[in-house]
Amino acid sequence: xxxxxxxxxxxxxxxxxxxxxxxxxxxxxxxxxxxxxxxxxxxxxxxxxxxxxxxxxxxxxxxxxxxxxxxxxxxxxxxxxxxxxxxxxxxxxxxxxxx
Amino acid sequence: xxxxxxxxxxxxxxxxxxxxxxxxxxxxxxxxxxxxxxxxxxxxxxxxxxxxxxxxxxxxxxxxxxxxxxxxxxxxxxxxxxxxxxxxxxxxxxxxxxxxxxxxxxxxxxxxxxxxxxxxxxxxxxxxxxxxxxxxxxxxxxxxxxxxxxxxxxxxxxxxxxxxxxxxxxxxxxxxxxxxxxxxxxxxxxxxxxxxxxxxxxxxxxxxxxxxxxxxxxxxxxxxxxxxxxxxxxxxxxxxxxxxxxxxxxxxxxxxxxxxxxxxxxxxxxxxxxxxxxxxxxxxxxxxxxxxxxxxxxxxxxxxxxxxxxxxxxxxxxxxxxxxxxxxxxxxxxxxxxxxxxxxxxxxxxxxxxxxxxxxxxxxxxxxxxxxxxxxxxxxxxxxxxxxxxxxxxxxxxxxxxxxxxxxxxxxxxxxxxxxxxxxxxxxxxxxxxxxxxxxxxxxxxxxxxxxxxxxxxxxxxxxxxxxxxxxxxxxxxxxxxxxxxxxxxxxxxxxxxxxxxxxxxxxxxxxxxxxxxxxxxxxxxxxxxxxxxxxxxxxxxxxxxxxxxxxxxxxxxxxxxxxxxxxxxxxxxxxxxxxxxxxxxxxxxxxxxxxxxxxxxxxxxxxxxxxxxxxxxxxxxxxxxxxxxxxxxxxxxx
Numbered sequence: 195x196x197x198x199x200x201x202x203x204x205x206x207x208x209x210x211x212x213x214x215x216x217x218x219x220x221x222x223x224x225x226x227x228x229x230x231x232x233x234x235x236x237x238x239x240x241x242x243x244x245x246x247x248x249x250x251x252x253x254x255x256x257x258x259x260x261x262x263x264x265x266x267x268x269x270x271x272x273x274x275x276x277x278x279x280x281x282x283x284x285x286x287x288x289x290x291x292x293x
Numbered sequence: 294x295x296x297x298x299x300x301x302x303x304x305x306x307x308x309x310x311x312x313x314x315x316x317x318x319x320x321x322x323x324x325x326x327x328x329x330x331x332x333x334x335x336x337x338x339x340x341x342x343x344x345x346x347x348x349x350x351x352x353x354x355x356x357x358x359x360x361x362x363x364x365x366x367x368x369x370x371x372x373x374x375x376x377x378x379x380x381x382x383x384x385x386x387x388x389x390x391x392x393x394x395x396x397x398x399x400x401x402x403x404x405x406x407x408x409x410x411x412x413x414x415x416x417x418x419x420x421x422x423x424x425x426x427x428x429x430x431x432x433x434x435x436x437x438x439x440x441x442x443x444x445x446x447x448x449x450x451x452x453x454x455x456x457x458x459x460x461x462x463x464x465x466x467x468x469x470x471x472x473x474x475x476x477x478x479x480x481x482x483x484x485x486x487x488x489x490x491x492x493x494x495x496x497x498x499x500x501x502x503x504x505x506x507x508x509x510x511x512x513x514x515x516x517x518x519x520x521x522x523x524x525x526x527x528x529x530x531x532x533x534x535x536x537x538x539x540x541x542x543x544x545x546x547x548x549x550x551x552x553x554x555x556x557x558x559x560x561x562x563x564x565x566x567x568x569x570x571x572x573x574x575x576x577x578x579x580x581x582x583x584x585x586x587x588x589x590x591x592x593x594x595x596x597x598x599x600x601x602x603x604x605x606x607x608x609x610x611x612x613x614x615x616x617x618x619x620x621x622x623x624x625x626x627x628x629x630x631x632x633x634x635x636x637x638x639x640x641x642x643x644x645x646x647x648x649x650x651x652x653x654x655x656x657x658x659x660x661x662x663x664x665x666x667x668x669x670x671x672x673x674x675x676x677x678x679x680x681x682x683x684x685x686x687x688x689x690x691x692x693x694x695x696x697x698x699x700x701x702x703x704x705x706x707x708x709x710x711x712x713x714x715x716x717x718x719x720x721x722x723x724x725x726x727x728x729x730x731x732x733x734x735x736x737x738x739x740x741x742x743x744x745x746x747x748x749x750x751x752x753x754x755x756x757x758x759x760x761x762x763x764x765x766x767x768x769x770x771x772x773x774x775x776x777x778x779x780x781x782x783x784x785x786x787x788x789x790x791x792x793x794x795x796x797x798x799x800x801x802x803x804x805x806x807x808x809x810x811x812x813x814x815x816x817x818x819x820x821x822x823x824x825x826x827x828x829x830x831x832x833x834x835x836x837x838x839x840x841x842x843x844x845x846x847x848x849x850x851x852x853x854x855x856x857x858x859x860x861x862x863x864x865x866x867x868x869x870x871x872x873x874x875x876x877x878x879x880x881x882x883x884x885x886x887x888x889x890x891x892x893x894x895x896x897x898x899x900x901x902x903x904x905x906x907x908x909x910x911x912x913x914x915x916x917x918x919x920x921x922x923x924x925x926x927x928x929x930x931x932x
Contacts, residue, residue, distance in 0.1 A: 212915075212919060216919065285910060285911060292908055292910075293906065
C-alpha cells in the first residue's frame with residue numbers, strides 16, 4: 195500500500211474524531227473524539243517516517259502518545275471534578291462563559 | 294576697564310542669589326526676619342556693585358557681556374547678558390537703592406506679619422529686584438521681554454500679598470490682565486521688528502537705524518505695538534486703571550514697584566529705543582498726546598481721592614505720563630531725568646504715606662489731621678517729597694519737570710504743553726491737599742459730622758453718640774513716629790531729593806534744546822498757585838472745599854466715578870470675555886463632548902449586540918474553529 199492509503203485513513207479518522215468532538219453531548223465522548231484526532235496525527239507521522247526513511251517522525255509519535263496519555267488523565271480528572279461540582283457532564287449545560 | 298560689565302552683572306546676580314536661597318531653603322524662609330536679613334544683605338551688596346558700575350560707566354563707556362542662549366543655524370537668535378552704559382547703570386543704581394531702602398523699611402512696616410508670610414514677601418522682593426535689573430540691563434528685546442513679564446509676575450504676587458483679602462486678589466488679577474493686554478502688543482511688535490531687521494539685539498539694531506538701514510515701510514506699526522507694551526506697563530490711558538487698584542498691596546511694594554521702578558519700565562524702554570521711535574514721528578506724536586492727556590486725567594482724578602495711597606497712585610500715573618510726553622516730543626533724555634528724580638521722591642512719598650498708615654491704621658485722609666504734632670519727622674520728609682513733586686526750586690523735581698515742559702514746547706507740541714502746565718498746577722494742588730489734610734489742618738470730617746449730628750439731634754440721639762465717638766477716633770491718639778528701620782530710609786530719600794535738587798542748581802545739565810525764558814517763572818508760578826489754593830482751601834478754610842467742587846460740577850462728578858473708564862472695562866469684560874467664555878463652554882460641552890458621547894454610546898451598543906455571539910458552549914467554538922480552518926484550506930487550495 196502506498197503513502198496515500200495511510201494518509202486517507204488518517205484523514206478519515208481525524209474527521210470521525212472531529213465529528214465526535216462537535217456532536218457528542220457527553221464530555222467523555224468529546225475526550226474520546228480528541229483522542230481519535232490525535233491518533234490520526236500519529237498515523238500521519240509514522241506514515242511519513244516510513245516513506246521518507248527518517249526516524250524523527252516515529253520519535254515524535256512516541257512523544258505524542260505520552261502526552262496524549264497525560265492529557266487523557268487530566269481531561270478525565272477534570273470531568274470527574276466537574277461532575278462533583280455540577281452534577282452533570284453534559285456539554286450543553288456547561289455554559290458559564292455565556293455572554 | 295575690563296570688569297565693568299561684571300560689576301553690573303554682580304548687582305543683578307546678587308538678587309538672584311537671594312531669591313534662590315530663599316526659594317530653596319524653605320526653613321530659612323519660614324523664619325521671617327532672618328530671610329529679610331539675607332535679602333537685605335544681598336540688596337546692599339547689589340547697591341554697592343551698582344554704584345561702582347555706574348561710576349565706571351559715566352560718560353561714553355559701554356560694556357557688553359553676553360552669552361549665546363538660542364543658537365540657530367549659523368547665527369545666534371538670542372543672547373542673555375548685560376549691556377551697561379551710562380543710562381542703564383544709572384537706572385540700575387536707582388533700582389538697587391530703592392529696593393534696598395524698601396526692604397529695610399519693610400522690616401518695620403510688616404513687623405506684625407507672620408514669619409512665613411514675611412519670608413515669602415522677601416522672596417518675592419528679591420525676585421522682583423533681579424527681574425527689574427535684568428530688564429534694565431537687557432542687551433536685546435528677548436531678555437527685555439522676559440524680564441518685563443517677570444516684573445509683571447512679581448507685581449501680581451506682591452499686590453496679592455494679602456491674598457486673604459478679596460479686594461487684593463481682584464486688584465492683583467486686574468493688574469496682571471490689563472498689563473498683559475499691552476504686553477501682547479509688545480510681543481507682536483518685537484517679533485515683527487525682528488522679521489523686519491533680522492536682529493533682536495539693541496546695539497545691532499541701533500547701528501542699523503543710524504545707518505538708515507531699517508526700511509521705514511511698516512515700521513510705524515511695529516513701534517506702535519511696542520509702545521502698547523509701555524502703555525500697559527506705564528499706565529497710559531486707557532490702560533491706566535490697574536495702577537490705582539494696585540494699592541491693595543503693602544505700601545512698601547507700592548513705593549518700589551508701582552512708583553519708582555516697575556511702572557517706569559515702559560518709559561525706560563522707550564528711552565532705550567528712542568533712536569527707533571525717532572524714525573516714526575507719527576507714533577511719537579501719539580505718545581506725546583496720550584501722555585499729556587493721561588497726565589491731566591490722572592491729575593484730576595487725584596484731586597478727589599480720599600485714600601492717601603490712591604492720591605499718590607494717580608499722581609504716579611500723571612507723572613509717568615509727563616515723562617511719556619517728553620519722550621513723545623522727541624527729547625527722551627528729559628523724560629529719563631524725570632524718571633530718576635521721580636523715582637526718588639515718589640518712593641519717599643509712598644514710604645511716608647506708609648508711615649502715616651502704619652501710625653493711624655487707616656488709608657483715609659479723613660482719619661488723619663494734625664499728624665505733624667505727633668510725627669514731626671514724617672511730616673518733614675513727606676513735605677519735602679511733596680515740594681519736590683510739585684516742582685519747587687532747589688528740589689529734585691524742579692529741574693526735570695521744567696525740562697519736560699521745555700521739551701514739549703521745543704518739540705512743537707503746544708497742546709500737550711498747555712495740558713502739562715495745567716497738570717503742574719493740579720499736581721501741586723492735590724499733593725498739598727494731602728499734606729495739609731494729613732499733617733497740618735485740624736481733622737476735617739469730625740466737625741462736619743458733629744454739625745450734622747447737632748442738626749439731627751432731634752431725630753436720633755444714638756446717632757450723635759456714634760458721631761462723638763468718631764470725633765475722638767479722629768484725634769488718632771496712638772499715632773507715633775515709626776521705628777528707626779522705617780525712618781532711616783525716609784531720611785535717606787529726603788536728603789537725596791534735596792541733594793539732587795541742589796546738585797542740579799549748581800551743575801545745571803545742558804538740555805538738548807533751549808527753553809524760552811518765561812518758562813521757568815510760569816512753571817514755578819503754577820506750582821506755587823496750586824500750593825496756595827490748597828493752603829487756602831484745606832488749611833485756612835478760606836475757600837469751602839464743597840463749593841470749590843461744585844464749581845467744577847460735571848468734572849467733579851465724573852472724577853468721583855473715575856470718568857466711568859473702569860465701568861466700561863468691567864462691562865466689556867462681562868460682555869466680551871465672559872460671553873466668549875460661555876460660547877466656548879457651550880461648544881466644549883455640547884459639540885466636543887457630544888461627539889465623544891455619541892461614539893462611546895455606539896461602542897457600548899455594538900458590544901451589547903455582539904455579546905450574544907458568545908454562547909459559552911465549548912462545542913460551538915469548535916464549530917467556529919473547524920469552519921475557519923476549512924475556509925482557510927479552501928482559500929489556500931483555490932484562492
